[in-house]
Amino acid sequence: MKLCSKKWGNEKYLITDESDETLEKGLDEIRIAFNKMPVIQSLLKDFEKNKPLQDLVISCCLHVTKETANLMRTLKAGGADVYLCGSNPLSTQDHIATALASEGIHVYAWTNNTDEEFYECVDACLIPKPNILIDDGADLIVTAHKNYPEYFEKDGCIIACQEETTTGVHRFESMDKNGALKAALFPVNDASCKNQFDNELGTGQGVVAAIYGMHVLFAGKTVVVAGYGHCSSGMALRARGLGARVIVTEVDPVKALKAVFEGFEVAPMNEIVHKADMIFTATGCNNIIAKSHLDKLKNGCILANLGHFDVEIVAKDLYAAANGKIKTIRPSVEELIMPNGNKIYLLAQGRLANLALSEGHPAEVMDMSFALQAMMARYISENRQVLKVKHSILKVPDELNNDVAFAKLEAMGIKIDKWTEEQYKYHTSFEEGT
Numbered sequence: 528m529k530l531c532s533k534k535w536g537n538e539k540y541l542i543t544d545e546s547d548e549t550l551e552k553g554l555d556e557i558r559i560a561f562n563k564m565p566v567i568q569s570l571l572k573d574f575e576k577n578k579p580l581q582d583l584v585i586s587c588c589l590h591v592t593k594e595t596a597n598l599m600r601t602l603k604a605g606g607a608d609v610y611l612c613g614s615n616p617l618s619t620q621d622h623i624a625t626a627l628a629s630e631g632i633h634v635y636a637w638t639n640n641t642d643e644e645f646y647e648c649v650d651a652c653l654i655p656k657p658n659i660l661i662d663d664g665a666d667l668i669v670t671a672h673k674n675y676p677e678y679f680e681k682d683g684c685i686i687a688c689q690e691e692t693t694t695g696v697h698r699f700e701s702m703d704k705n706g707a708l709k710a711a712l713f714p715v716n717d718a719s720c721k722n723q724f725d726n727e728l729g730t731g732q733g734v735v736a737a738i739y740g741m742h743v744l745f746a747g748k749t750v751v752v753a754g755y756g757h758c759s760s761g762m763a764l765r766a767r768g769l770g771a772r773v774i775v776t777e778v779d780p781v782k783a784l785k786a787v788f789e790g791f792e793v794a795p796m797n798e799i800v801h802k803a804d805m806i807f808t809a810t811g812c813n814n815i816i817a818k819s820h821l822d823k824l825k826n827g828c829i830l831a832n833l834g835h836f837d838v839e840i841v842a843k844d845l846y847a848a849a850n851g852k853i854k855t856i857r858p859s860v861e862e863l864i865m866p867n868g869n870k871i872y873l874l875a876q877g878r879l880a881n882l883a884l885s886e887g888h889p890a891e892v893m894d895m896s897f898a899l900q901a902m903m904a905r906y907i908s909e910n911r912q913v914l915k916v917k918h919s920i921l922k923v924p925d926e927l928n929n930d931v932a933f934a935k936l937e938a939m940g941i942k943i944d945k946w947t948e949e950q951y952k953y954h955t956s957f958e959e960g961t
C-alpha cells in the first residue's frame with residue numbers, strides 16, 4: 528500500500544510502501560486518543576456539518592502524534608486542505624504520519640530528519656499558499672516571513688497565524704516589537720485553558736513516564752528543576768510527589784518566592800548543580816546547564832530538557848567533553864563518560880525529553896489545546912476581512928477559552944454554579960463597601 532510521505536534516496540517526499548500493520552497501528556492509536564478528546568469530538572461533528580473552513584489551505588508545524596492527528600482530521604472535516612510538517616525531528620511518529628497520509632492530509636514528516644530536511648518539509652507546507660499557519664515554536668511562520676514575504680501583502684494568501692508554545696510566542700513578541708510581524712498572530716499558548724493544563728500537567732507527567740521507562744526511582748533522589756513557570760512548577764510538584772528532594776533555580780524573584788512558599792529549596796544553579804541526581808530544564812532560556820557546570824555533575828546524573836529548543840543544556844560541549852566515550856543505552860538515552868570518569872545520562876540529545884521518550888502529552892490535555900486551535904481557525908475564517916489587515920499579536924478571545932472549559936466540564940459530567948442576578952449585580956458594581 529502506498530501511503531506515507533517520506534524522503535527516499537534522491538527523490539523528495541516519494542510515497543513509500545508502508546505495511547498494513549503500520550497503518551493499522553497508526554489508525555488505532557488515533558482512534559483511541561480521539562475517545563479521550565471529547566471537545567475535539569464535538570468540534571469535529573460540528574465542522575463536518577457546517578464546513579467553517581471550506582476552501583481554506585491550513586499549514587501546520589506540530590509534533591506528529593496521535594493527538595495532532597485528531598486536530599488535523601478536525602480541520603479537514605471543516606473543509607480545509609491540510610498540510611503538516613513535524614515541529615521536532617525526534618517527536619514524529621511515523622505510523623501516525625502514515626495513517627494521516629491515508630486520510631488525505633499532506634504530511635511531510637519522518638522521525639529523525641536532519642536540519643536540512645526539516646526546512647525542506649517546512650517549505651513543502653508553504654508552497655501551497657496557505658491561508659492560516661498553525662505553528663509550534665515559530666519556525667513555520669518565521670520561514671514564511673523570510674521566504675514568502677508576498678504571502679503577507681495586502682492581496683497575499685495569509686489571513687492570520689496561531690502559535691502553540693511559549694517559546695514561539697516569545698519569538699513573535701520580539702518580531703512584533705521590531706515591526707517584523709506581518710500578520711495577525713494568536714498566541715494560543717497564552718490562553719489559560721492551554722497553559723494551565725497542557726504545560727503544567729502534561730509536561731511533568733511525560734517526563735515522569737520517561738524516567739520510569741529508564742527504571743529509575745524518584746524517591747530519595749535530589750532533583751534540580753530549572754525554572755518555576757508553567758512547565759517547570761508542574762515538574763517540581765510531580766518529582767516531589769514521588770518522594771524526591773527538589774531544588775528550584777529561577778531568575779524571576781516572584782516565581783522564586785512562590786517556589787519558596789510552596790516548600791521548595793531555591794538556590795543558584797552554580798551552588799547546587801553538584802548535588803543533583805537528575806536535572807530538568809524548562810526555562811526557554813539557553814546555557815542553563817552551561818560548560819562551566821559540566822565537571823561538577825555528579826556520577827550518574829540524568830540530564831533532561833523539557834524546554835522548547837536544545838539550547839538549555841549545552842549538549843555539544845557535553846559531547847565534546849566525552850570525546851567519543853558515548854554509548855546509546857536505550858532509545859534516546861546516551862551515557863557519556865566525562866574526563867573525570869563520571870557517567871552522565873543525556874536524554875534526547877538535549878531536545879524535548881517528554882516528547883522523544885514518552886509520547887508527548889496525554890490526549891486528555893491536548894483535547895483542550897487543540898480544541899482552542901480548531902476554534903481559533905474557525906474564528907479566523909469568520910473574521911478574515913478584519914484580520915487580514917492586522918499585523919500584531921492579538922489575544923485569543925475569552926469566550927473561546929471559556930467555551931473549551933465548559934465543553935470539557937460537560938463532557939466530564941461536571942456542573943458548576945451560575946451567578947444569580949443579585950450576585951452578578953454585586954460582582955459588577957462598585958457601590959457596596961464596608
Ligand SMILES: NC(=O)c1ccc[n+]([C@@H]2O[C@H](COP(=O)([O-])OP(=O)(O)OC[C@H]3O[C@@H](n4cnc5c(N)ncnc54)[C@H](O)[C@@H]3O)[C@@H](O)[C@H]2O)c1
Pocket residue numbers: 692693694695722725726729730753754755756757758759776777778779782809810811812815833834835836879880881882
Ligand atoms: N516539553 C513540553 O511538552 C513543553 C510544553 C509546553 C511548553 N514547553 C516549552 O517549555 C519552556 C517553558 O515554558 P513555560 O510555559 O513553562 O514558560 P514560563 O515562562 O511559564 O516558565 C519559564 C520559567 O523559567 C524561568 N527562567 C528563565 N530563564 C531562567 C534561567 N536562566 N534560570 C532559571 N530560570 C529561568 C522564568 O523566569 C520562568 O519562570 C518553553 O520553551 C516552552 O516552549 C515545553
Ligand SMILES: N[C@@H](CCSC[C@H]1O[C@@H](n2cnc3c(=O)[nH]cnc32)[C@H](O)[C@@H]1O)C(=O)O
Pocket residue numbers: 589590591592593594595614615616663664691692693716725729834835836837879882886887888889893896
Ligand atoms: N517545537 C518545539 C517544541 C515545543 S514543545 C511544546 C509544545 O508541544 C505541545 N505538545 C506536547 N505534547 C504533544 C503531543 O503529544 N502532541 C502534539 N503536541 C504536543 C504542547 O502543546 C507544547 O506547547 C521543538 O521541538 O523544539
